[in-house]
Amino acid sequence: MSTQTTPRLPAAASAPPSRGRRPRRLSYRGRQARAAWLFLTPSLVILAVFVAWPMFQAGYLSFTRYNILQPAQWIGLGNYRQMLHDPAVGRALKNTLVYAAVSTPVSVVLALALALFLNRAMALRGFLRTAVFLPFVVSLGVVSIAWSFLLDPNIGLLTDWLSHLGITTQQGWLQDPSYAMPAVIAVGIWKNVGFYMIMYLAGLQSIPGELYDAARADGAGPWQRLRHVTWPLLANQTMLISIMAAIATLQAFDQIYVMTHGGPFFQTETLVMLTYRLGFEQSQFGYAAAVSWVLVVLVFVLSMLQLTYFRKRAVSF
Secondary structure (H helix, E strand, C coil): CCCCCCCCCCCCCCCCCCCCCCCCCCCHHHHHHHHHHHHHHHHHHHHHHHHHHHHHHHHHHCCEECCCCCCCEECCCHHHHHHHCCHHHHHHHHHHHHHHHHHHHHHHHHHHHHHHHHCCCCCCHHHHHHHHHHHHHCCHHHHHHHHHHHCCCCCCHHHHHHHHCCCCCCCCCCCCCCCHHHHHHHHHHHHHHHHHHHHHHHHHHCCCHHHHHHHHHCCCCHHHHHHHHHHHHCHHHHHHHHHHHHHHHHCCCHHHHHHCCCCCCCCCCCHHHHHHHHHHHCCCHHHHHHHHHHHHHHHHHHHHHHHHHHHHHHHHC
């Protein structure tokens, strides 16, 4: 008996497996940018939470009358109009500008002189560099307490040494209105000059020695080499150090708070000290926020000057 076989249909051609759209690969620069943002994200979050948001809040409070016990009352530009006629703000602004105008150039010149001196081959060079830099890494509060004892009119060791040289004050260096600000400025310079010296040392060691050899071959002396070789090539470091020193002096608080608390007779009260006194001692938080924004504007102007300078330098090169 014959079996009927069902004809086999030709196997359908198998369709090629569908392939999804391949993900777009980032370029090398794109991968670098993504990695950079991943590394920056933690710092950006911290800055946003602890810097940007408090600044925004302070900006809002500067247009209000607020003392914690009562809700903030919107007064517009009232706090800023009050500042124009407040002698305390004018005095604090003057003290701040004097502190910055004296401390900044002296720190820059002294740091450059120390860097030039300690850049030469000499005995104990490493020890001297460390000794000059060490005050910068010590807590400013500890430094201020130590100097307060050194300048104490009764038990101060430095006061005793100066008295043997005929240099005395009737009330004490930090208690005399005529000498309190110079004493605070001197301590601030001593504290920070080591850091600026290290920055200058880095700049000096990046200058090719062939330039000095060529200058000597042309008969240039030490002053000519400093003026025509060293100083022009340290222009970037000088600008950066000057702006950093000015911003640091505008924001000075710890040292003044510990050594003089803004006295005597408000002769060392800066804008930061005035902000602290208005906010935390008199509970005028709205007015204190307005005063703090004056300082923000000053720092912003200095930062823009620095940015403009370096942009012009980059274009010129």
